[in-house]
Every structure is written in C-alpha cells, then in structure tokens.
Amino acid sequence: MSLLEVRKLSKRFGGLLAISDLDMTVEEGEIRGIIGPNGAGKTTLFNVISGTHKPTSGDVFLNGDKLTGLRPSRIAGKGGVRTFQRSAMFSDFTVLENVSIARHLHARESLFGAIVGTARGMEKANEGRALEILEFIGLTAFKDELAPNLSHGHQRALGVAMALATEPHILMLDEPVAGMNPAETERMTDIIRKLRDEWNITILLVEHDMKTVMGLCESITVLNFGKKLAEGVPAEIVSNPEVIEAYLGSEDILGDDDFAA
Amino acid sequence: MSAPEEVANTGLASATALRRFAPLLLLAAVLAVLCVLGFELRPYHRELAIVFFINVIMVTSYRLITTTGDWSFAHVVLMGAGSYGAALIAKHAGLPFGVVVPMAGITAAIVGAAFIIPLLRTAGFGFFIASFAMGELVRLIWVKVQFPFGGTRGIINIPSPEIVGLRLSPPVPFYFTCFIVMLAAVFIMWRLDRSRIGNAWKSIHSDDLLAECVGIDVARYRSLAFITGAFFAGIAGALLAYRMGSIDPRNFDLTTMIYLIIWVVVGGTTTFWGPIVGLVVVTIAFEWSRPLLEWRPLMFGGVLIFFLIFLPGGLESLFPKVGNALRTPPGQQFQRLRTWFTTFASRT
Ligand SMILES: Nc1ncnc2c1ncn2[C@@H]1O[C@H](COP(=O)(O)OP(=O)(O)O)[C@@H](O)[C@H]1O
Ligand SMILES: [Mg+2]
Numbered sequence A: 001m002s003l004l005e006v007r008k009l010s011k012r013f014g015g016l017l018a019i020s021d022l023d024m025t026v027e028e029g030e031i032r033g034i035i036g037p038n039g040a041g042k043t044t045l046f047n048v049i050s051g052t053h054k055p056t057s058g059d060v061f062l063n064g065d066k067l068t069g070l071r072p073s074r075i076a077g078k079g080g081v082r083t084f085q086r087s088a089m090f091s092d093f094t095v096l097e098n099v100s101i102a103r104h105l106h107a108r109e110s111l112f113g114a115i116v117g118t119a120r121g122m123e124k125a126n127e128g129r130a131l132e133i134l135e136f137i138g139l140t141a142f143k144d145e146l147a148p149n150l151s152h153g154h155q156r157a158l159g160v161a162m163a164l165a166t167e168p169h170i171l172m173l174d175e176p177v178a179g180m181n182p183a184e185t186e187r188m189t190d191i192i193r194k195l196r197d198e199w200n201i202t203i204l205l206v207e208h209d210m211k212t213v214m215g216l217c218e219s220i221t222v223l224n225f226g227k228k229l230a231e232g233v234p235a236e237i238v239s240n241p242e243v244i245e246a247y248l249g250s251e252d253i254l255g256d257d258d259f260a261a
Numbered sequence B: 001m002s003a004p005e006e007v008a009n010t011g012l013a014s015a016t017a018l019r020r021f022a023p024l025l026l027l028a029a030v031l032a033v034l035c036v037l038g039f040e041l042r043p044y045h046r047e048l049a050i051v052f053f054i055n056v057i058m059v060t061s062y063r064l065i066t067t068t069g070d071w072s073f074a075h076v077v078l079m080g081a082g083s084y085g086a087a088l089i090a091k092h093a094g095l096p097f098g099v100v101v102p103m104a105g106i107t108a109a110i111v112g113a114a115f116i117i118p119l120l121r122t123a124g125f126g127f128f129i130a131s132f133a134m135g136e137l138v139r140l141i142w143v144k145v146q147f148p149f150g151g152t153r154g155i156i157n158i159p160s161p162e163i164v165g166l167r168l169s170p171p172v173p174f175y176f177t178c179f180i181v182m183l184a185a186v187f188i189m190w191r192l193d194r195s196r197i198g199n200a201w202k203s204i205h206s207d208d209l210l211a212e213c214v215g216i217d218v219a220r221y222r223s224l225a226f227i228t229g230a231f232f233a234g235i236a237g238a239l240l241a242y243r244m245g246s247i248d249p250r251n252f253d254l255t256t257m258i259y260l261i262i263w264v265v266v267g268g269t270t271t272f273w274g275p276i277v278g279l280v281v282v283t284i285a286f287e288w289s290r291p292l293l294e295w296r297p298l299m300f301g302g303v304l305i306f307f308l309i310f311l312p313g314g315l316e317s318l319f320p321k322v323g324n325a326l327r328t329p330p331g332q333q334f335q336r337l338r339t340w341f342t343t344f345a346s347r348t
Helices: A044-048 A072-077 A093-103 A113-116 A118-136 A153-166 A181-197 A210-216 A236-240 A241-246 B005-041 B043-064 B074-091 B097-119 B125-144 B169-193 B197-208 B207-214 B217-243 B254-267 B275-290 B288-309 B315-327 B330-347
Strands: A004-013 A016-026 A031-035 A057-062 A080-082 A170-174 A202-204 A219-224 A227-232
Touching: A004 A044, A016 A044, A016 A227, A031 A044, A031 A181, A044 A072, A044 A080, A044 A170, A044 A202, A057 B207, A072 A170, A072 B207, A093 A118, A093 A241, A093 B197, A113 B169, A113 B197, A118 A153, A118 A181, A153 A170, A153 A181, A181 A210, A181 B315, A181 B330, A202 A210, A202 B074, A210 A236, A210 B005, A219 A236, A219 A241, A227 A236, A227 A241, A236 A241, B005 B043, B005 B169, B043 B074, B043 B217, B043 B254, B043 B275, B074 B097, B074 B125, B074 B207, B074 B217, B074 B254, B097 B217, B169 B197, B169 B217, B197 B207, B254 B275, B254 B288, B254 B315, B275 B288, B275 B315
Parallel strands: A031 A202, A031 A219, A080 A170, A170 A202
Antiparallel strands: A004 A016, A004 A057, A219 A227
8 A cells, every 4th residue: 555645636726737636655654756847836735635625526535544535633543644845834833832832742731730830851852852953954053033033944843843843654755955055055965865764754745946856856847737748757857858858948957056946 | 242232141041031921921920829819808809709700711711713804792591501501510510620510611612503503694793693692592492491500580599609529619719610610711722723723713703714725724723712612601600600509591681792892802802811801900990990880881881982983993903002102212102192183183
C-alpha cells in the first residue's frame, strides 16, 4: 500500500478547475517533487490533502485511511502536515513558544489539569523536544526572539520547525526555500534530506528552484492547469517536450531564471 | 570575591528579587486593603464594591473569550442566563447558595454551548452581529414567556443566600462572599490563561489556519473558550440575582453590554489584568461624574471613541511605557518628550 494516495481528485473554484481529475501515489520514504508553472494548482493540492480545502470530488488516503472531509487538525493527528507558501507564525509568541504550541497533538491538557497544573512533567518533555527541533533547524540562537523579529529566511525555517513539532509521517513543504539566499537554501536542502534519511519522514516538495528540486527528488510530478502533465525521475522530466512546452517554451528547464517568477 | 563586588551582587540580587516579588506584594496589599474595606466601607460604597466584584468576573470572563479573537455581544445575556438559572433554582428547588451558584454557571454554560454551535460558522464582525441577535432572542423569550420567567416583571422574591445555616445576605458577609467567589473565579481564569489551553486560544487569534494545521482543533477550542467564559458569566449572574433579590430582562440589556465593552476597550485585552484596570478606572470616573448624569452616554461614547482612535491597545499598552519612563533619567525623558512633540507637531 502506498503511503499517500490521491484518487480522481478535483477542486473547482467557481468556473476554474484548479485541480482536475488528478491521480497520484507517493511511497513511504520518497522525496517527491511537485512542479509546474504559477497557478498550476500545486498549493491547492496541498490545501486539499491537508484538509484546508474540501475537494469538489475525489479522495485522499493516507496509510489507507480516508482523509477526505476531515479537518486539518485531524489530518495532522494522522501524520499529514503542511507548511505554508507565506511565512506563517503565531506573532505574539517567541520562537520556542511557537514550536511548543505546535506540539499540541503531543501535549493534550485537560481543563482541570490546566487549572491545577498537573502537566508540568509533560511540558518539560515537550520543551525538550521543541529545543531539539530548533537545534536541528538551526534556530537555537533565536529561541527567545519574538517570531516576527526573525529574518525572512529564519521565519521560513520556523515554519518547518513548527510542522516538525507535530511529528508528521508525511510533510508537505510549499516553496520552503522561496526568498532564501544561496547559503540558507543549501542549509534547508540539507535539512530536507536529513528529514527523510534520519527522521524517516516522507516529503512532498513544491518548489520553483529547479536546482533544489533536481538535487533532492527521486521522482517528480509536473502539474499544468490542474492536470498531471508528466511524472518520472528528474532526467525524464527535464527532457520531456511537453514539460518544456509548459514552461513557456524554455529550452532548458534547468535555466533557473525561468522559474524565479 | 572582593568586597565591593559582593555588595554590588547582593544589590543586584535584591533588585531582581524585588522585581520578581513586586507583583505579588502589590497583589497582597490590594487583597489586604479589600479585606479591611469589607468592614470599614460605608453602606453605599460597600454596595459599589460588591457590584465591582461581580463586574470583575464579567470583564475577566469576557476577555477570556476575546483571546481566541471572538468578540461576543451576548456576554451579558449569558450572565442573565446565570441569574435566571440561580433565581429559579433557589426559588423552586430551595437549594443553598453553595449549590445554586455553580448550577447557575452550568446553566449559562449550556446556553453558551447552544450559542456557540451556530456562531462557529462566523468570525469577526459576523460573530459580533450574530451573537447580538442570539442574545436578543433569549432576552425576548424572557420578556414574552410568563412561566417560568415572569415576563417583563421578571422574578421577584429570590430567597436570600445561605450556606450551612449561615446567613450571607447582610452587607458584610455578602461583601466577603462576593469577594471570595471573585478571587476563585479570577484565579481559575488566570491559570487557564497561562496554560497550554490559553496559548492554544491565543494562537487561534494569531493565525487560525496555522493553528488548525499544527493540530489545534479550532472549532473545539473556540467553543471551549466561549463556554468557559459563559460559565463564569453565569456565576457573576448568580451573585447579581442574590444581591438584588429580583431580576428582570432589563438588567441584561444592551446598555450593560456596552459598559462591558467600554471597560474592556479602556483597559485593553492583551494582558490578563488590562480589563480589570479598565473596569477600575471607568468605575471611578463613573462615580465622579455622578452630578453630570444626563451627559453620561455622551461622555462614555466620547471615551470609547478616544480609546479606539488614540489608544487602541487600551491603558495596558501604557504599562511598559510607564515602566520605561520610571527607569529613564529625567534629562533623557525631557529629550524624549521633545522628540515626541516635534513629530506630533509635524504630523498635524
Ligand atoms: N481560495 C481560492 N479561491 C479561488 N481561486 C483560487 C483559490 N486558491 C487558488 N485559486 C486559483 O487556483 C489556481 C491554482 O492556484 P495555486 O494552487 O495557488 O497555484 P500554484 O501554487 O501552483 O501557483 C489559480 O488560478 C488560483 O487563482
Ligand atoms: Mg503556490
């Protein structure tokens, strides 16, 4: 059984079919790239898999469990977690608090427990894990900083740290290196690879930066106008004429600048 | 360690200790004063204090709901649900004060649960308006239904409060009863505010989509906040019913709700203590302005507009500024005042 299975999935916004009859499977332990021009439906696909949007038709299965119609919090509880294309964070809290709050699924507290304070031990363990995640992501030095005070690159990294705090099986990263400088991009690429190799997390990666995608993914799904245009190993994708056509006739899909938009 | 260093260190240690314990000392002092006042106040002022205690529960529970970003216009009606619940239970079941008050809280919590289920579909201004409509609907039921609510005349002859044969109704015991109930309610809400649950509420206010995606069931936590707030509003309502001995629908009309909003806006809702500070300040202003009774709506409208425009964070947003000012040498303060004045002048 595949870890993630998307069956005949469609999502309509008024007259626009953002995803159209999409079939896709992702195996445990993959790093799957999802590419396509702007407006192809990549973010919408994440929105539907994570439960942020309900699909118009079709289903999503994780480990054989049907996710369709569940709220994002339930899907996160089953191990499917996404990051956002924008920098998303809880602005009134510090970096460490952001990650601690994101450990909600592993730190259930009853009303009574909250009042009498029975959860001290659990909170210590939680904070320990949150610090571990920050160390791994490289944000330890900023743990007491208010989240909005972080640089753009660090805010993106915080988004990944918060997703990790939920202890996901499958992590959907929506343009994780967008707006990062080359050094930060390299760091994030390393982190993503380690997440799969050492943390055993399956990765779905939406990214415009072709170097990152080609460097990380064993297989790539190309979307165009909500439809699957191609799927295969990077070498196949790069030489697929339809894919090249979709990218506005660009000769060489590795020519980074065409994907910067 | 050399002697001067040691002196400096102990100086530093006592300074940090002072900073750590200053809020506790302040709290202890306030509590001690309130205990003494319970015996010393003149009857009129004691009555004011009792109403103040009830209102502290109201602003604190209202603020609890706002931490999720939901601004309700039904909170006073939920208080009314507690008052009606208390009045009917005390009158018809003859139960003692100690049982009636929590049952009134539960009554309001149940009404709150009925409110929040449809309200979850709304947010922001929609929530505000929809909660107003639902509150008015309940008030209409109180006005129109004779049995058991008594229509416009409400419920009279509510039994006086008693606990294990002890009469709580005389002014001094009732003052301390309300004082203790208020302390317990505020303490519980304060604990909740600092807990993981409190943080989940605030994270929803900050970014509800992100909160949901990291596993926080937003609908569940918004409901939890609303129902908890309703419970404490119901407790406040029970105290009110016992104090007045009779209640009617007008006790829970829009005017009271608008006062609640004024207290909270004047104080600010970011900190736990902001709304209480707002309540204290507005209550005092209210008393001073007694001679100008007919101008009061205008004044309070003005106050509300002033705060919304010039101090949207409420009085609490001044706390850090006051703290900074106390720590800055006077010369620098003058400098800062001048910069502020020039920027202000250049803006207008
Ligand atoms: N909430 C929405 N309401 C209406 N249209 C939307 C919404 N979200 C996305 N779309 C539309 O769906 C299409 C796919 O968008 P998106 O998934 O964001 O593309 P991508 O992430 O691949 O750039 C676009 O045409 C976009 O305008
Ligand atoms: Mg996108």
